Amino acid sequence: MSAFLEVEALAKNFGGVQAVKDVSFCVEKGSICSVIGPNGAGKTTVFNMISGLLRPNSGHVRLEGQALTGVPAHRMARMGLGRTFQNLAVFGHASVVDNILIGMHSKLRSGPFSAAIYWGRTRREEVAAREHVEKIIDFLEIQGVRDLPVGTLSYGVQKRVELARALASEPKLLLLDEMVSGMNQEETEDIARFILDIREELGTTVVMVEHDLGIVTDISDKLVVLDFGRKIADGQPHDVISDPTVIAAYMGAEQGAAA
Numbered sequence: 001m002s003a004f005l006e007v008e009a010l011a012k013n014f015g016g017v018q019a020v021k022d023v024s025f026c027v028e029k030g031s032i033c034s035v036i037g038p039n040g041a042g043k044t045t046v047f048n049m050i051s052g053l054l055r056p057n058s059g060h061v062r063l064e065g066q067a068l069t070g071v072p073a074h075r076m077a078r079m080g081l082g083r084t085f086q087n088l089a090v091f092g093h094a095s096v097v098d099n100i101l102i103g104m105h106s107k108l109r110s111g112p113f114s115a116a117i118y119w120g121r122t123r124r125e126e127v128a129a130r131e132h133v134e135k136i137i138d139f140l141e142i143q144g145v146r147d148l149p150v151g152t153l154s155y156g157v158q159k160r161v162e163l164a165r166a167l168a169s170e171p172k173l174l175l176l177d178e179m180v181s182g183m184n185q186e187e188t189e190d191i192a193r194f195i196l197d198i199r200e201e202l203g204t205t206v207v208m209v210e211h212d213l214g215i216v217t218d219i220s221d222k223l224v225v226l227d228f229g230r231k232i233a234d235g236q237p238h239d240v241i242s243d244p245t246v247i248a249a250y251m252g253a254e255q256g257a258a259a
């Protein structure tokens with residue numbers, strides 16, 4: 001049986017820079033997998049190849065055996081992918097509810113023309129969409145700010161709205177790009193709890209790129225470590241972070257930064 005997500009021999013060059021070289025790993029259904037590594041290791045590039053923002057020079061990505069490689073990013077929601085971005089990607093002037101409704105558009109069947117013909121179906125879809133949004137709002141505990149413009153909220157709550165929008169399309173695979181960077185301790189702990197709840201209660205598989213080693217070792221089932229574009233380790237968090245190759249990669253990066 002094939003793995004839920006298969007990343008096979010991915011490679012990507014930017015001009016003369018080999019950002020990712022022959023990276024392969026698998027993610028089991030219903031698990032949380034984190035891709036870590038020092039600055040410039042190739043994490044974001046791998047992530048963007050999984051989510052369709054970048055096309056690999058070679059290699060494949062498959063979700064439940066279906067090829068994702070070459071599928072444009074805007075069709076990924078229909079393939080079962082949801083994602084958040086390293087830099088906040090919310091509509092600051094729109095309310096929390098409207099931001100989440102925007103995330104649902106890939107699930108709605110009615111466009112303006114079919115809406116004119118099938119008014120009843122459109123109406124039912126809209127009611128169902130609003131009910132679904134309310135469930136997500138309850139799930140992520142953002143009831144108190146539901147009608148406020150997202151731009152007026154704290155950074156941690158805005159990230160939660162972004163997460164809500166990614167969940168709106170009911171993804172099978174949720175990709176989280178440096179979700180907790182810039183968050184304080186309390187916001188980080190909240191997000192860690194929500195990620196665990198998403199896995200437990202919604203059964204969603206989660207892949208994250210993360211700098212914060214505390215959160216990844218606490219909540220991940222598996223870590224994949226990159227260094228200079230190559231995979232140097234993968235496995236259970238406590239084994240991986242005590243692996244001498246991984247320690248050396250992080251220490252090398254620190255020494256490089258200090259020099």
Ligand SMILES: Nc1ncnc2c1ncn2[C@@H]1O[C@H](COP(=O)(O)OP(=O)(O)OP(=O)(O)O)[C@@H](O)[C@H]1O
Nearest residue numbers: 014017018019037038039040041042043044045046
């Ligand atoms: N668009 C690009 N053009 C040229 N080089 C790039 C581009 N994107 C990434 N790189 C280079 O590819 C390498 C991997 O970058 P990437 O952003 O994937 O690493 P990262 O592990 O996500 O780093 P960070 O932790 O700093 O975000 C780096 O050397 C980077 O400078």
